[in-house]
Amino acid sequence: MNPIVRPVKKESFKTRAARDFRRNSMIYLMLLPVVAFYAVFHYGPLYGLQIAFKNFSAGLGIWNSPWVGFDHFIEFFNGFFFERVVTNTIILGLYDLIFVFPASIVLALMLNEVRNRMFKRTVQSITYIPHFISVVVVVGMLVDFLSVDGLINQLIAYFGGKPISFMRLPEWFRTIYTSSAIWQGIGWGSIIYLAAISNIDPSLYEAAKVDGAGRWKQMLMITLPGIMPTVIILLILRIGSFMALQDEKILIMYNPVTYETADVIGTYVYRKGILEASYSFSAAVGMFNSLINFVLLFGANYLSKRFTETKLW
16 A cells, blocks of 8 residues: 655745744844945945936036936036046057956966975965055055155166156056056965965865976966866956946046056046046946946856856856
8 A cells, every 4th residue: 555645835935934033043143243334335325326327516416406317427428538537448458458467367376386385385474465545545655756866766777777757757657556566466366376375175186296297387287277266256256346446546646647547446436526526426426436436347257158158146
């Protein structure tokens, strides 16, 4: 005689959620400050984005200010500074992807090949330190080193060259910005790649040695493919912030003489919003910048999902 199989009653989502909350109440309690932080400081301000489509008046408030549709966006697209700020933002974003992003990968690969542990730790400590220096101090150091009577110009003069006013020449701004970004982030960025390298199975290196592979081929055939998923994920995130540069650093570094190559969307938003009190216009420009980053993030993730097995979601 066959046993009677009774159908299992499916629990509702509400029942399962209540049971999970009772079981993990302390974990949810620990999560509460994080949720509150994002709700107040990240999602709450989204309410103010509507002023990008209004002529905001402090007397009328956000809700009662008159709607103007896309007028501020059209004004920005037809504006005199549109081409300059967008071009500068794209160029500095490309410099970041081409020079700053791979620098941490190269350092991690080089440190992985170092066998002297004392030397390796010393290099790691030295390269981590710039990450903890404030932007104001970093720019102050740049001004001191690159001034007409600074260390760099003294070296140039020692070898017979003429002093260069680096901080007042537009053609030098991108080089200074990018090279200082590499100096600030190369050590800190290498931490994730070193952690990824440490997770690679050591037996793969042993097998490669048996097959006669040298250190160079081991790095190319084992180490690089081993960290490639991490590289792709971080690259997608980097592309998602392509138009979001270190605006506060540029604000301290640049001056009207270098606007030609230094003025980006972030600094333009600051001038229009804070200095000229054009809140609606600056909100529209900032929204345009954020939308570009949003599209780039989805596009990068889509391409990664299509051509590799690595994706954010």
